[in-house]
Amino acid sequence: xxxxxxxxxxxxxxxxxxxxxxxxxxxxxxxxxxxxxxxxxxxxxxxxxxxxxxxxxxxxxxxxxxxxxxxxxxxxxxxxxxxxxxxxxxxxxxxxxxxxxxxxxxxxxxxxxxxxxxxxxxxxxxxxxxxxxxxxxxxxxxxxxxxxxxxxxxxxxxxxxxxxxxxxxxxxxxxxxxxxxxxxxxxxxxxxxxxxxxxxxxxxxxxxxxxxxxxxxxxxxxxxxxxxxxxxxxxxxxxxxxxxxxxxxxxxxxxxxxxxxx
Amino acid sequence: xxxxxxxxxxxxxxxxxxxxxxxxxxxxxxxxxxxxxxxxxxxxxxxxxxxxxxxxxxxxxxxxxxxxxxxxxxxxxxxxxxxxxxxxxxxxxxxxxxxxxxxxxxxxxxxxxxxxxxxxxxxxxxxxxxxxxxxxxxxxxxxxxxxxxxxxxxxxxxxxxxxxxxxxxxxxxxxxxxxxxxxxxxxxxxxxxxxxxxxx
Numbered sequence: 001x002x003x004x005x006x007x008x009x010x011x012x013x014x015x016x017x018x019x020x021x022x023x024x025x026x027x028x029x030x031x032x033x034x035x036x037x038x039x040x041x042x043x044x045x046x047x048x049x050x051x052x053x054x055x056x057x058x059x060x061x062x063x064x065x066x067x068x069x070x071x072x073x074x075x076x077x078x079x080x081x082x083x084x085x086x087x088x089x090x091x092x093x094x095x096x097x098x099x100x101x102x103x104x105x106x107x108x109x110x111x112x113x114x115x116x117x118x119x120x121x122x123x124x125x126x127x128x129x130x131x132x133x134x135x136x137x138x139x140x141x142x143x144x145x146x147x148x149x150x151x152x153x154x155x156x157x158x159x160x161x162x163x164x165x166x167x168x169x170x171x172x173x174x175x176x177x178x179x180x181x182x183x184x185x186x187x188x189x190x191x192x193x194x195x196x197x198x199x200x201x202x203x204x205x206x207x208x209x210x211x212x213x214x215x216x217x218x219x220x221x222x223x224x225x226x227x228x229x230x231x232x233x234x235x236x237x238x239x240x241x242x243x244x245x246x247x248x249x250x251x252x253x254x255x256x257x258x259x260x261x262x
Numbered sequence: 263x264x265x266x267x268x269x270x271x272x273x274x275x276x277x278x279x280x281x282x283x284x285x286x287x288x289x290x291x292x293x294x295x296x297x298x299x300x301x302x303x304x305x306x307x308x309x310x311x312x313x314x315x316x317x318x319x320x321x322x323x324x325x326x327x328x329x330x331x332x333x334x335x336x337x338x339x340x341x342x343x344x345x346x347x348x349x350x351x352x353x354x355x356x357x358x359x360x361x362x363x364x365x366x367x368x369x370x371x372x373x374x375x376x377x378x379x380x381x382x383x384x385x386x387x388x389x390x391x392x393x394x395x396x397x398x399x400x401x402x403x404x405x406x407x408x409x410x411x412x413x414x415x416x417x418x419x420x421x422x423x424x425x426x427x428x429x430x431x432x433x434x435x436x437x438x439x440x441x442x443x444x445x446x447x448x449x450x451x452x453x454x455x456x457x458x459x460x461x462x
């Protein structure tokens with residue numbers, strides 16, 4: 001029995017359904033229901049001829065599962081390949097192949113989440129925000145009437161160009177190469193990229209501060225510098241930004257009560 | 263104006279789905295929401311400012327492991343809608359933060375409810391059919407409705423507070439609000455700077 005082949009149409013369908021991965025996220029099953037929903041058309045292709053196997057396949061994918069939403073595309077490609085391989089076998093060989101799927105999915109989910117969280121959430125997301133803010137400031141300084149459009153375009157493209165590519169290539173390579181596709185990620189210099197993006201974000205934050213604070217009048221500029229410095233100290237001590245806003249409010253009230261003007 | 267506010271709150275409810283439930287394209291980022299809603303409500307500068315400030319204040323909150331502190335998207339959207347309704351700047355800002363916090367608390371409750379009904383759903387979904395698709399659709403609709411109600415409720419609460427009380431509020435409260443609002447971009451930038459410095 002030959003393993004079913006995934007058509008481009010099926011990949012598009014799988015990808016469209018993976019966009020709903022977290023549509024029913026809950027603390028118990030996490031992304032399990034969304035992942036099962038995404039895989040369902042493929043499970044019907046693999047196991048449609050055997051209702052009991054289809055039921056079992058649905059059951060194993062409805063269970064607890066979690067990873068980064070973009071890493072889910074690579075995981076889905078690899079899992080679909082495993083499901084197809086299992087469906088092409090018979091007897092004990094099939095059972096052995098099926099038993100590998102659950103642990104493989106969980107292992108991949110956890111390992112890829114660590115990598116993708118660090119890169120996409122922990123480096124690219126702040127970098128794209130700073131890119132948007134700096135683009136707005138630059139466009140404003142250059143007198144562009146569309147400063148906000150530049151900000152939105154910069155923020156969305158810095159994040160989404162790598163994100164969309166990672167989704168599409170993840171699904172494609174996961175299906176084509178199976179587990180090898182995940183192993184090959186270790187050859188990429190992701191940690192170097194993460195460090196580079198974080199340095200760039202930090203530099204961008206200083207530049208944004210300079211551009212934002214420089215045109216202010218003397219008193220306002222002093223408040224900006226003092227607040228920035230206090231923010232560094234308080235954040236280092238674990239005080240959340242919202243709590244810092246509260247402290248600034250209390251400080252403003254104290255200054256006003258003392259009869260001073262801000 | 264009421265119709266414009268309702269349309270804006272409905273659009274915010276749809277756009278907010280991008281934060282967790284659908285796609286995560288970052289189209290729901292406060293920066294984008296502030297700019298888009300500012301243009302729609304005729305207050306582009308206010309929208310941009312709220313977008314940038316709430317973006318910076320929330321960058322350290324990573325959406326990992328179901329982390330829910332406050333929704334900066336809802337904060338930026340609601341604050342901009344309030345600005346479009348003619349509300350003073352400080353009430354817009356704090357109304358936005360209140361909306362963001364309330365939304366997150368309700369979202370946590372929503373997730374617990376989903377977990378409680380997860381086993382029954384899994385049982386139905388195993389049999390095939392459209393049970394899972396319908397459950398995902400219901401979850402999306404319920405979440406969007408919740409967002410719409412939160413945004414509308416905060417607008418309905420803050421607009422009269424601003425019109426009836428804010429101008430006559432004690433000078434001490436106005437001064438405290440002014441310093442908190444004007445400090446917000448710098449607090450956000452310092453947070454981003456230190457967050458990156460600790461991790462390079």
